Amino acid sequence: MHVMINREILTAAINDTGRAVSSRTTIPILTGIKISSHSEGITLTASDSDISIEYFIPLEEDGNLYVDIKKHGSIVLPARYIHDIVRRLPGEFVEIVVSERFLTTIRSGKSDFNLNGLDPEDFPRLPQIEEEKVFSLPSDILKAMIRQTVFAAATSELRPILMGIRWSLEEDQLHFIATDSHRLASRKSYVESSSDVVLDNIVTPAKSMQELSRILADDDSLVDIVATDNQILFKTKNILFYSRLLSGTYPDVNRIIPQKSKTDIILSTRAFLHAIERASLLAKDAKNNVVRFSITDATVIEVSSISPEVGKVTEEIEASSFDGEEINISFNAKYMIDALRTIDSDEVKIRFTGAMSPFMLNPTDHEQSLYLILPVRTYQ
Amino acid sequence: MHVMINREILTAAINDTGRAVSSRTTIPILTGIKISSHSEGITLTASDSDISIEYFIPLEEDGNLYVDIKKHGSIVLPARYIHDIVRRLPGEFVEIVVSERFLTTIRSGKSDFNLNGLDPEDFPRLPQIEEEKVFSLPSDILKAMIRQTVFAAATSELRPILMGIRWSLEEDQLHFIATDSHRLASRKSYVESSSDVVLDNIVTPAKSMQELSRILADDDSLVDIVATDNQILFKTKNILFYSRLLSGTYPDVNRIIPQKSKTDIILSTRAFLHAIERASLLAKDAKNNVVRFSITDATVIEVSSISPEVGKVTEEIEASSFDGEEINISFNAKYMIDALRTIDSDEVKIRFTGAMSPFMLNPTDHEQSLYLILPVRTYQ
Numbered sequence: 001m002h003v004m005i006n007r008e009i010l011t012a013a014i015n016d017t018g019r020a021v022s023s024r025t026t027i028p029i030l031t032g033i034k035i036s037s038h039s040e041g042i043t044l045t046a047s048d049s050d051i052s053i054e055y056f057i058p059l060e061e062d063g064n065l066y067v068d069i070k071k072h073g074s075i076v077l078p079a080r081y082i083h084d085i086v087r088r089l090p091g092e093f094v095e096i097v098v099s100e101r102f103l104t105t106i107r108s109g110k111s112d113f114n115l116n117g118l119d120p121e122d123f124p125r126l127p128q129i130e131e132e133k134v135f136s137l138p139s140d141i142l143k144a145m146i147r148q149t150v151f152a153a154a155t156s157e158l159r160p161i162l163m164g165i166r167w168s169l170e171e172d173q174l175h176f177i178a179t180d181s182h183r184l185a186s187r188k189s190y191v192e193s194s195s196d197v198v199l200d201n202i203v204t205p206a207k208s209m210q211e212l213s214r215i216l217a218d219d220d221s222l223v224d225i226v227a228t229d230n231q232i233l234f235k236t237k238n239i240l241f242y243s244r245l246l247s248g249t250y251p252d253v254n255r256i257i258p259q260k261s262k263t264d265i266i267l268s269t270r271a272f273l274h275a276i277e278r279a280s281l282l283a284k285d286a287k288n289n290v291v292r293f294s295i296t297d298a299t300v301i302e303v304s305s306i307s308p309e310v311g312k313v314t315e316e317i318e319a320s321s322f323d324g325e326e327i328n329i330s331f332n333a334k335y336m337i338d339a340l341r342t343i344d345s346d347e348v349k350i351r352f353t354g355a356m357s358p359f360m361l362n363p364t365d366h367e368q369s370l371y372l373i374l375p376v377r378t379y380q
Numbered sequence: 381m382h383v384m385i386n387r388e389i390l391t392a393a394i395n396d397t398g399r400a401v402s403s404r405t406t407i408p409i410l411t412g413i414k415i416s417s418h419s420e421g422i423t424l425t426a427s428d429s430d431i432s433i434e435y436f437i438p439l440e441e442d443g444n445l446y447v448d449i450k451k452h453g454s455i456v457l458p459a460r461y462i463h464d465i466v467r468r469l470p471g472e473f474v475e476i477v478v479s480e481r482f483l484t485t486i487r488s489g490k491s492d493f494n495l496n497g498l499d500p501e502d503f504p505r506l507p508q509i510e511e512e513k514v515f516s517l518p519s520d521i522l523k524a525m526i527r528q529t530v531f532a533a534a535t536s537e538l539r540p541i542l543m544g545i546r547w548s549l550e551e552d553q554l555h556f557i558a559t560d561s562h563r564l565a566s567r568k569s570y571v572e573s574s575s576d577v578v579l580d581n582i583v584t585p586a587k588s589m590q591e592l593s594r595i596l597a598d599d600d601s602l603v604d605i606v607a608t609d610n611q612i613l614f615k616t617k618n619i620l621f622y623s624r625l626l627s628g629t630y631p632d633v634n635r636i637i638p639q640k641s642k643t644d645i646i647l648s649t650r651a652f653l654h655a656i657e658r659a660s661l662l663a664k665d666a667k668n669n670v671v672r673f674s675i676t677d678a679t680v681i682e683v684s685s686i687s688p689e690v691g692k693v694t695e696e697i698e699a700s701s702f703d704g705e706e707i708n709i710s711f712n713a714k715y716m717i718d719a720l721r722t723i724d725s726d727e728v729k730i731r732f733t734g735a736m737s738p739f740m741l742n743p744t745d746h747e748q749s750l751y752l753i754l755p756v757r758t759y760q
Contacts, residue, residue, distance in 0.1 A: 081690060084661050090654065104691075111658055115691035274470065278491055281464045310461060311483075311495035 001073025001098040003037050005057060006066045007086065007108060010094055013044045013055040014083050016239060019211045021079040022048035029076060034123045035096065036074035041067050045126065046079065051208050052126050053215070054240040068093075075104055076118040082106070085113055127231045127242050133197045135169065137189070138220040139236065145176050145187045146213045148342045148369055152185035153178040153206035161248040164203035167227075174199075178206065179253055183335040184358075184372040185342075186257070202227050203250050208243035215239060257372060258358060261351035263324035266364060267301065267317055269348045273340040275303050275315040280333035282307040290376050291333040295319075295326050305333070320347065327352050329359065330378040339371040381453025381478040383417050385437060386446045387466065387488060390474055393424045393435040394463050396619060399591045401459040402428035409456060414503045415476065416454035421447050425506065426459065431588050432506050433595070434620040448473075455484055456498040462486070465493055507611045507622050513577045515549065517569070518600040519616065525556050525567045526593045528722040528749055532565035533558040533586035541628040544583035547607075554579075558586065559633055563715040564738075564752040565722075566637070582607050583630050588623035595619060637752060638738060641731035643704035646744060647681065647697055649728045653720040655683050655695040660713035662687040670756050671713040675699075675706050685713070700727065707732050709739065710758040719751040 017033050025031060025048060034045040041058040059067045075098045086094055090109035097105045102117035146165070154162035159181070166177045169191065176187045212234060216223065224235040227245075234241040276291060283289045283305055291305045299319045306312040329352060340348065345363035352359045361371040397413050405411060405428060414425040421438040439447045455478045466474055470489035477485045482497035526545070534542035539561070546557045549571065556567045592614060596603065604615040607625075614621040656671060663669040663685055671685045679699045686692040709732060720728065725743035732739045741751040 078690070081662060084664075085658065088654065088658050088661070110696035111655070112694045113658075113662070113691060114693070115662075116689070274468065275491070278465065278468050278493075281468070282461060282493070282495075284464075309496070310458065311493060313494070314492045316490035 001035075001037055001075055001096065002069075002071040003042060004068040004070070004093045004095050005042055006064075007089055007092060007094050009057050009066050011087050013042075013057055013238075014079075014086055016215050017044040017046045017053050017055045018079050018083055019215060020046040020048055020051045020053040023080065025049075029118055029122045029124075031078060031080070032076035032118050032123070033079045033082065034074060034076045034120055036120065037067075037069045037072045042069075045123065047124055047126065050205055050244055051211060052240075052242040054126060054242075056238050056240075073098055074120040075102060076120050076123055077104060077115055078118075081115065126240075127233075129226055129228055129231055129233045129242070131226050133199065133227045134224060135174075135191050135197045136222045136224050137174065137191055139216045139223050140218055140220055141189055142223055142234075143213050143216045143218065145174070145189055146209045148187045149176040149178040149185040150206050150209050150213070151178075151338045151342065152180060152183050152371075154180035155206075156180075161203060161246055161250055163207075164205050164246040164250075165209055166250040166253075167199050167202040167204065169197055169199035177250075177253055179251075179372075182332070182374050183339070184253060184256075184370075185339065186370040186372075188368045199227055201250055202232065203246040203248070204232055204243055205246055212241050212243070215241060256358065257370065258351075258353045258360065261324070261353050261360070263295070263327045263352040264321075264349065265295070265301070265319045265323070266321040266347050266349050267319045269340055269343050269346060269363075271317050272348065273337065275317050276333050276336050276340065279303045279305045279313050279315050280337065282310045282313055283333070288376065289333040290330050290378060291336070292328070292330045292378070294328040295322065298322055324352075327355065329355050330376045331359075331373050332376060335373045339373065343369065343371075381415075381417055381455055381476065382449075382451040383422060384448040384450070384473045384475050385422055386444075387469055387472060387474050389437055389446050391467050393422075393437055393618075394459070394466055396595050397424040397426045397433050397435045398459050398463055399595060400426040400428055400431045400433040403460065405429075409498055409502045409504075411458060411460070412456035412498050412503075413459045413462065414454060414456045414500050416500065417447075417449045417452045422449075425503065427504055427506065430585055430624055431591060432620075432622040434506060434622075436618050436620075453478055454500040455482060456500050456503055457484060457495055458498075461495065506620075507613075509606055509608055509611055509613045509622070511606050513579065513607045514604060515554075515571050515577045516602045516604050517554065517571055519596045519603050520598055520600055521569050522603055522614075523593050523596045523598065525554070525569055526589045528567045529556045529558040529565040530586050530589050530593070531558075531718045531722065532560060532563050532751075534560035535586075536560075541583060541626055541630055543587075544585050544626040544630075545589055546630040546633075547579055547582040547584065549577055549579035557630075557633055559631075559752075562712070562754050563719070564633060564636075564750075565719065566750040566752075568748045579607055581630055582612065583626040583628070584612055584623055585626055592621050592623070595621060636738065637750065638731075638733045638740060641704070641733050641740065643675070643707045643732040644701075644729065645675070645681070645699045645703070646701040646727050646729050647699045649720055649723050649726060649743075651697050652728065653717065655697050656713050656716050656720065659683045659685045659693050659695050660717065662690045662693055663713065668756065669713040670710050670758060671716070672708070672710045672758070674708040675702065678702055704732075707735065709735050710756045711739075711753050712756060715753045719753065723749065723751075 044055040095107040104115045104117040106113040168175045174191045226233040279291045301317045303315040345365040347364040349362045358372045424435040475487040484495045484497040486493040548555045554571045606613040659671045681697045683695040725745040727744040729742045738752045
């Protein structure tokens with residue numbers, strides 16, 4: 001192989017592809033990124049046991065030359081070195097020349113690296129996905145759906161299926177749910193032209209979705225999504241992102257979402273978030289960061305927390321509306337902070353169903369997001 | 381005590397004072413910051429075994445009210461909590477009320493904290509310093525002098541005296557030297573109106589100087605410096621910063637600075653730094669990050685490095701001037717990078733005295749800075 005690649009584009013490609021490289025793998029070839037040339041341009045590929053990423057650099061775009069192929073070929077180069085090298089090279093283009101025994105020269109300006117490459121024939125093939133169930137979603141919507149659910153997935157391996165986001169798609173409505181059994185996040189979105197695609201019990205690992213989210217553009221360019229029984233593929237203009245799916249049956253959580261409430265309040269998302277953040281400061285070393293929430297009169301809410309060794313804190317917030325019974329409830333401040341940080345609306349609606357039953361949070365401007373938090377029993 | 385303090389000023393004061401709080405101390409009172417009121421304003425104090433900081437907040441400044449004292453007193457509050465609390469409080473002012481048994485209420489807006497304080501009588505007294513040897517230096521010059529020497533101090537406790545910066549002051553010239561015995565950094569500066577002050581064998585701990593540097597303003601406001609046999613005190617408008625001195629005799633390093641050279645070159649600081657950074661990339665896991673430097677013809681310098689498992693790198697840089705013998709020399713890339721990063725001039729002058737003797741770096745625009753690096757013996 002002998003190719004010249006625009007350095008900025010190559011740096012971006014290595015950055016994104018590198019998200020699929022695990023530094024802890026015991027399989028040497030998987031610590032590398034495969035670079036291949038073909039008639040359309042250059043493809044970079046990386047893979048770990050969960051995700052695989054393929055990044056395509058075209059020969060040219062918008063009249064700018066990105067790739068000049070002098071001799072076709074492919075090579076696997078160590079990801080941790082080429083990332084740093086390419087990022088710091090001095091020239092506008094990077095020349096890559098592969099000679100005998102995979103010895104690779106990377107040249108730019110007056111800088112000249114010789115790296116021991118690996119045999120591209122040893123690099124695993126990417127999953128073969130038949131394009132059965134295809135639908136599309138704007139990139140920024142997909143990013144928002146991930147951000148607003150992924151934090152609620154379990155991080156403990158006690159119940160592996162809960163370490164993912166459950167997808168369902170029915171009648172043009174895509175629905176993400178994540179729960180660690182103490183709190184739940186649910187986010188819906190309308191999907192166009194998917195009338196023939198139905199998804200159920202598709203569970204994507206939370207970690208894969210976090211990596212995907214970092215790669216997705218913050219614009220409304222469409223992402224094509226293809227799901228099979230054990231893999232899901234996301235296609236953007238330059239990237240193919242594959243993730244394995246979690247196997248097992250996701251619990252039927254829809255039925256634990258309360259259908260009615262006893263106390264409804266609306267208050268400022270930001271003011272409430274800041275009050276909870278302050279109330280949780282004294283408990284930062286405690287195992288359970290429990291905050292007590294009580295409505296003392298019609299519109300004043302008191303948030304308080306006690307840490308016997310350090311002290312106590314009391315916060316007052318005014319609700320902009322209150323309807324129903326007075327309530328006293330305790331919950332883990334972290335769950336509330338996680339939820340409030342992903343709510344984009346100025347105000348949040350909280351619906352309580354009783355002191356020991358899960359309560360619900362919603363943005364006030366749409367019904368597509370729902371958060372559920374299980375209260376904590378206290379003896380204060 | 382019952383006081384109101386402007387929240388922004390108090391946050392800045394806690395930030396700076398907190399640099400003297402050690403989180404690892406076994407003495408509970410030293411995990412706190414002492415807050416005292418007096419007729420002029422509020423003083424915050426913190427101390428660990430090496431440094432003590434006293435921060436003064438005046439009653440008012442430039443017509444702005446900073447402090448309102450309703451009842452005089454003092455208290456010690458846990459640094460790790462009050463830092464986070466005060467930073468996040470919602471109001472413009474913070475009210476601090478100390479009641480019985482050092483229970484302290486911190487109030488701002490609708491936020492109300494009750495903290496268990498500690499007895500201010502238990503807080504250690506700050507060192508008493510007689511103002512014998514006083515001289516002054518602009519804050520930004522002192523910062524630069526620290527930055528350009530502190531990196532060369534030893535980090536290993538094998539020779540504790542080398543973990544400091546040696547100060548000397550004679551005939552209005554202040555001189556900092558630091559060395560870990562593999563490389564040395566020297567920085568001089570003229571000091572006004574100090575004709576009667578002579579300092580010799582004053583060694584300040586590198587760590588203290590780093591903390592001081594973070595607190596010093598980036599402007600030319602004067603810092604008054606008072607040195608005694610075992611303490612040094614830095615006075616700025618609002619801050620008193622005390623550091624203990626290292627005991628022992630600093631080696632006489634002036635005599636190891638070569639007085640003449642065999643090869644002198646001048647080259648771009650930035651281009652050389654980037655070339656060395658790239659050349660050191662492949663060796664990042666190696667114990668010794670050795671880079672080879674050779675002058676192949678009159679003005680072209682080759683920098684190269686070999687890591688048997690990974691590969692090798694060769695960089696070429698053009699020197700803007702060359703005078704003397706050709707040279708081949710190997711050195712630790714980290715020492716060169718540390719020195720080049722603190723050199724502010726566009727070009728750097730390097731003077732070699734032989735392949736196994738220390739070589740010198742200077743900025744080209746003044747003679748106040750000097751760096752010395754000991755080469756490494758290689759068998760390449």
